[in-house]
Structures are given as C-alpha cells and as structure tokens.
Amino acid sequence: MTESRRAPSGCAMFGIYSGMFRRRRSASMSSLSRINGSPQAAAADSDAAPPNPAQRKAGVRDDSSLVPRPKVMPLQPQINGAAAAQAQAQRPSGDKSKPTRAMNGGAKAAAASPAVEYTGMAAELDKMIQDHQRVKGTTQMMRATSGNMMMHRNLGNLNAGASARSSLDRSTKAAAAAASDRAKAGPGSNGYAFSGMGNIVGKPGEQLCRALSHRTDPEKLKEMGNEEYREGHYAEAVALYDQAIIMDPTRPAYWSNKAAALAALGRLVEAVADCKEAVRIDPSYGRAHHRLGGLYLRLGEPDKAINYLKQSPMDSVSADVSRAQSVKGRIAKCGDARKVRDWITVLQESQAAVSDGADCSPQVMALQAEALLKLQRHDEADSALRGAPRFGADESTKFFGTTAHAYVLMVRALVDMAAGRLEEAVATAQAACELDPGSREAASVHRRAKAVATARQRGNDLFKASRFAEACAAYGEGLDKGEAGCAVLLCNRAACHAKLGRHEKAVEDCSGALAVRPGYSKARLRRADCNVKLERWEASLRDYQVLIQELPENEDVKKALAEVEAKLKSQRN
Template sequence: MIADHQKSKGSNTLVRASSSNVMLIGNLGNLRQGGGNTGSTANTNTYEQFFETSLSSSSSKQPNKYPNSVMGNVVKKQNDDSNHDRAVPAQDASLCRALSTRMDPETLKMMGNEDYKSGNFAEALALYDAAISIDPNKASYRSNKSAALTALGRLLEAVFECREAIRIEPRYHRAHHRLATLYLRLGEVEKAIYHYKHAGPEADQIDIAKCKNVQGHLNKCTDVKRMRDWNSLIKETAAAISAGADSAPSIYALQAEALLKVHRHQEADEAMENGSKFSVDDCTKFFGPIGNANLLVVQAQVNLAVGRFDDALAAVQKAAKLDSNNKEVNPVMRRARAVAAARSNGNELFKASRFSEASVAYGEGLEHDPYNSVLLCNRAACRSKLGQYEKAVEDCNSALNVRPKYSKARLRRANCYAKLERWESSIKDYEILQRESPEDEEVIKALQEAQAQLKKKHGGS
C-alpha cells in the first residue's frame, strides 16, 4: 500500500474515516479542496526543515511493532465492471484489519508530509491522525498535525496539538516555535514570547521584536479604550492585526465594539466576519468562560445592529451561561428582546395593513436602539405606504449611514425619490443597485422608468 502511494500520488491514500477507522480510497474527491496556504505559518518551500521526515529504518522489518493498533478496519474502495463503487465483502474485513496493524506510523507521517508539501492539507491531517492513533505519544506527529490544522485555518485546535507535543517532549524546539507563532496570531503575546524563548535555534530576535510591536499596539488599545477614543481604538486594533495578530478574536471584537460606538455597523459586522471562526467550545477552552463571554456579548451587539435578532439573543444567552457576572449581559439581553419584540409586533401590524400602528411599533423599538437599520428601514416602508415619502427617505438615510450596503434600504429610498419625482437621486440609487445585482429585473425596469421620466422632464424626445 505504501508503494502504491509513493508511485502514484493520486491512486491510493489512507484517510481516517472516524476516530478509530482508516479508509483506503482511490479518489479522495472532496477531500482535495482548497490547497491554498492562506493563514498557514508553514512554508512548504522549506519542507525538509519544517518536518521530522526520516523513516524508521526497521519499519519494514517489524510488521508487528504496533500489535495493539487502534486503527480499526481498513476498507478498500473498488470499482466493478460498470465503474460503480461496490462494498468490500465482509470476509475481507479480517485481512483489512491485519493490514492496518502492520502500518508503520512513521510511514503514515511521511505520506502526510508529502500531502502537506503538495498543499493537500486535509489529506495530510487524516494521515497524521492515523499515525497518532497508532502511536499517540510521538511529539512530531502532534506537531505536524498542528501544521496541517493551521493551514486549514483551525488555529485553536492547532494550539491544543502543539501543547500536547510539548507535554510529550518539553524541549521540542520546533513545537515551541510553532506554538509561539500561533499564540502571536491569536493575540496572546506574552505566551508567544515565552515559547519563542524556548524554541532554541528555531527562533530569532525578529520573532521577539514582532511580538513586542504587537504588544505596543495592544497597550495603546487599552489606553484609548479607557479614554473612549473610539476612532483611535479602531486605528490601533487595525495596526495590531497588521503587525501579526491576524487571527485574534479578542482584537477583532474590540475593533467591532469601537465601530459600533461610532455607528459604523456594517464595518463592525465585517470586522467580526474577518476574525477567525472558532466553535464556542474551543473558544471557551482557549480563552476561558469569562473571555469567551466577552466575545459573545460583542457578537450579540453586532448581530442586533445588523438585524440578526435571533442570533443576537442566542449569543447573549450563551454569554450569560458562561459568565453570570458579566455586567454587559443583562443590558444587551434587555435591548435585544425589546428590539426583537418591536420588529415582530410591527411586522404583524404591517401584514394587516395597519401601517400607522406598525410605524409606531417600529418606533418603540428604535427607542431602545436608535440606529437599528432594520427598524429604520421597516418604519420607512410604513411611512411610504402612508404617503410620507420625505420621512421615509429620512429613515432610509439613517439606515444607509450605518450600513451603506443595505440594499433594501437603498431600494426603498430610490422608490421614494421616484414618488417625489426626484429623478436624479432615484437614478443614482438604482444604478448602485444594478451594479450590485445586474440581473434584478425590478431594478432594471425602475431605472429605465426613472431615466425616461428625467428625459421627459428636460424636454427630451
């Protein structure tokens, strides 16, 4: 099986099917996705330096070196005469199991290294996992798995694997360096410096200088936040991200919080989107319950600002469970519930064509969140139905000020401009909408009508 893998890279590859099974398949198909190296700290051009690549000289001579392998069954994917997949006969299971126990983990690691070098990170990860399942106490397997996880953008999991590698081998310089780089990207500068100092020849003064640069920006973040200088906080968080903390949820959350304060809701949403996506459990494990609760409170506020009311409530409720002493949880929860209730009540009244009452309902929600773009846009719809086009335009303006790409508010404003026969303004909005959605027939038709009316107004033929 190893010979097949080495002779023809695309033919047979081991892939872990579950925590205890390995599957041998002919075409990895959707596992071969996105081999890009974005976000990876690994440099495949220095592959020989980056991995422990040597094979055990006795691997082929000791087939029973790991008689207690937990790899489980190996299943081979075969094709019948019709080129359709067929299941492996049950009687072959014992043979497959025997083959699996003879796989040397060093060989699996070498196969994983080949995949990593080729940019096939998901395949490499599966092979490193297979090696770990046979020999869970080999630090290099954990460290290499960390590199694959990093390349796949799964940085917190990569941290946990590096920690395990260092637990197994405390003086493993490469693992220390890899962990330090991960900590720097995640904004944990002091931990990064500690591990760089334990990385031996793997680290240099440039690494430490980079950490100190990021720390300087983070210190300024603390100072300007205390002074409520939100614009400076936006600037310093951006500088910290550019300096190396490019995957730090806490820094992106701090930036989003500042953007909310200056009513740049769309940018706040983009800031949270730009931050790495980690599971709640992983974030809690890495940042602790209190740290993750802070992140969830900011996420809830961003969700609320852009109209994801259910998501806002879910996030703040998770925060409350993680840290019941968080002072921001209750105010955010009350505001989220009030705004969600106002939107729901207003929507019901609007559906019943009770536009004046719906307008009042949305207004009640705006008392709790004056810059909420969704409530503003919904109230604009009510005012338009009531013939209050100027007021509707004002609400759309307010919504677009905080979310310039809010297409529903722009379309509503364009329609109101048309009702007011302000054709130039109407055309400008329709043209923006058409660039965003070239195939939208409603926008195309409305734009053509506005252009015709403007031409008519100027006496064109």
C-alpha cells in the same frame, strides 16, 4: 395390463454412465473451488454439456439436469481481468469448455453469490481499507482477486508494483499485459511482484497501499504525511500523523507535524494541544517551541507566545518576539481607548494587531468589530466578525477564559442586532449573560436586544393589519429603546411613512439606514421610489443606477430606471 420393460441398449447405457461421470466431476470441482477459493472451476461447470448424439438416437433422457448442483459461493463477487487471464492460462490445453462469465464480475453472479465471512489477514485488511475510506471520504476501493493470502514480504497478495492492475479499470490490453508479465516471472512467482503490496491498486488507492505496506513503520507514515502536507492535503496528513502517533506516541516530531497540519486546517486550539504534547515529551525540542509560540501569537496570547518563542533556537526568534511584544502593546492600547470611548484608536490598534500576527484572535477581531459598529459602519463590522475564526463554546471558554469569551459573544450580539438578525442577537446576548453573570455590559445588550426584537414583531403585526400609524410608532419605540441606528427598523418605519403619504420622512429614514449599511438594497429601492413620488428625478436616478449594478437581472429596476431617465430627459428639454 402392465407393459413389459425392455432392457436398455448399449448406447443408452453409455449415456447413463456419461451422466453419472459428469455429476461426479461437477461435485468434485465444486468441492475443489470451495477449498481453493477458485470461482473459475465452479463457473466452468455452470454450462451443461450438450446431449450426446447417441442419447438422442436411443431416445434416452439425460437425468443429470434434474440433480441439484452444489452451489458455489466465491469469496469475491468480482474478479479482475488479470485474475481471469491467469486462470485461463492455467487451464489444460484439451479443455474446450466455455470461458466463465463469473470471471468478469457479472451483475447476476454478484447478486446471486452471498459474501462468505472470513477471518485472519483478510479481515484485518478489510478493516484497514474501511478506516482509510472513512478518512478519504471515498468508497471506490475494493478487493479484486480471490481470498487466498499468499505471504510475500509484509502483505503477500497485495501488490502495488508495475504488474498490478486496478480492479476498477479493466481492459483486455491490461489483462494481456498482466498475463505476459506473469509468464516472464516464472511459475514460482505466482504472478505477483515482490513489492510488499497487493492487488488493491490504482491512483485512488496508491496512498492507501503505501500506508498499508508500512503500517508497522511510523517513520514511513510520517514521511508520507509530510508529502501530503507539502501538496496541501492537510486532512490526509493529519490522518497519517495520527496513525504514526498510535504506533509510537513517544516521538515529538509526530505531534509537532500534526499540529502544523491542524493549523493549516484552521483548528488552532487543537494544534496548540498537540504542540504542548511534543514539548512535554521533549522539553528541548526547539521546533515545537517555535511552532507553539507562533500559534499563541495568532490566537492573541502574546505573553505565552513570547515565553515559548524564547525557548526556540531558531534564527527568526528575535523578530518573532518583537512582533509578539508589538501585539501585546497594541491590545493594551485597545483596552485603554475602549474605556474612554475612543473608537478610532481602538479600530486603528486592532487592525495593526491583526497585521502584526494576531489574525485569528477572537478578542482582537471583536474589538475591531465593536469599533466599526460604534463608528456607524455596520456592514464593515459584520464582515469583520464573519471573517473571524469561530471556536466551540466549551473550547473557547477553556482556552481564552469566561470573561474574554463573554465579551466576544456580546459584540456578536450587537452586530446581529444592527444587521437585523434580532432573534440571533437575543440568543447570543443571553449566552453572554449566562457565561459572565456579573457583566453589566452583557446584561444591557441583552435587554436592548429583547426590546428591539419585541418592537419589530409588534410593528410587523400592525403593518400586516394595515394599521400603519401604530406600526410606525412601534418601530420608533424600538429605535428609542434599543439601537438608534438599526437599519431594519428604520427601513420598516420608512415603509409606514410611505403608506401614510409622508414621503419626505420616508426618505429621511431610508437615508439613515443607508448611512450605516450602504449595501442595504431594500432601503435604497424604497428611497428611490419615494423620490419618484416627490419628483426628484436626479436623486432617484442615482439610486436606480446603483441598484442596477447590484441587481442587474431585476426587471422592475430596469423598467423604473428607464422611466426615470425618460422623465429627466423630458424635464431638461
């Protein structure tokens, strides 16, 4: 038996029509949001209206909740406070709907709203932002407002004026001030100041905004690069000069200024290439000639430095040419003194060449390190070579030549061997031999490095097997065939002597290691311990006093020092 259906009452019909009206309004507003890029309207529809009292009374269910609402995909997942205030100000006075949650860039709305692909000016801007972020090393910047690009001067909806607000630093006060500024500007201003920039603002992006606003004016980019250079931001200056060069590669000043920034970053070889390009474009450009001469002087190429300096009209040319001639003479004296093994003269002349301006020359620094090494000042040689600039193998070979670069590698291998970095010494010496196969010196250093490395490895294996006498002989073989003053081999042999009870010989080997490397704490500690075994309290006390300054937190050294002081005091009493 079927139950007869009653005709709906007037209240029920009113509720049905109300639901239909709401559904149509929702669809129309969603379509409008997709056309205009207005996430505010879509967000306002997200809150359903409460049921009509007449519907509750008649028992009629509102089926509007069962109808799937059209999904709105805003162009931007986050809306800044200024855009929210603008949208709220444009709402009709009779609209009492709740403020939208999507205006503040909520986490749920951002996660549920996939990004919409777009082209044209928006895509171009995003690419430029990404390029700048890679240069700056930051990803803090983001587009803050809708995707509508309203053309004002160069970039329209990208304003860096006083009324712009950073999307990263929203606040109620900032939003209210922005809304007030827009109200004063009038309806025709659309809330944007006419400064040619956009809503990508804030201190992190200020330089980016300026670069984008003048992206068609390389002179402006050059001026901005000059400002970054004066402030010490050399990497940023290089990026700006690069952009100016891309736009107009025929301006020699752009290349010369970029060379100055590269030199400040220590990239001297690249700076030379850019200065040469500036000179090629304008052979009469005196500043580029002077800068190029200074670069060659720093790199230890005095002949080329003199050639370019003489073509510069600057007032300091005569003094600079005199310095370059002095460097040339000192390098020649170093070569002559090296042939006769006059290492003191080599050291003095190389240090004077550095003082005269050749402070980044790998050859001059290698001469200084070799002289210190031969004078048994291994720690100083290591410091001198570590402070020298390092260039890539291909770059250095192309710029300085194979023979000069092979000599630098050979000296580096000698310093590594003296410091106990034997694996590195073997590899570096082998590279020098491959680069200059005819060099007997490089071949000799390679053989010695291999002999020392093999002897130390065999001695270490024997020491671990408690075969101390054989280990002592292996270390001695390495000292005889390789480097007589190798501090590491001397200290290792001293350990073997100490294990065999030969403390006097252990002290001698430790003293030999400390003679070439005064900062070798391991050798000093071993000598102090051996002197304790020999009851030489004063000698042991001196070593422990040095060690407590080098290793102030070492508890073993503190304890040993206290025991030695007690023994010495007891002996004196």
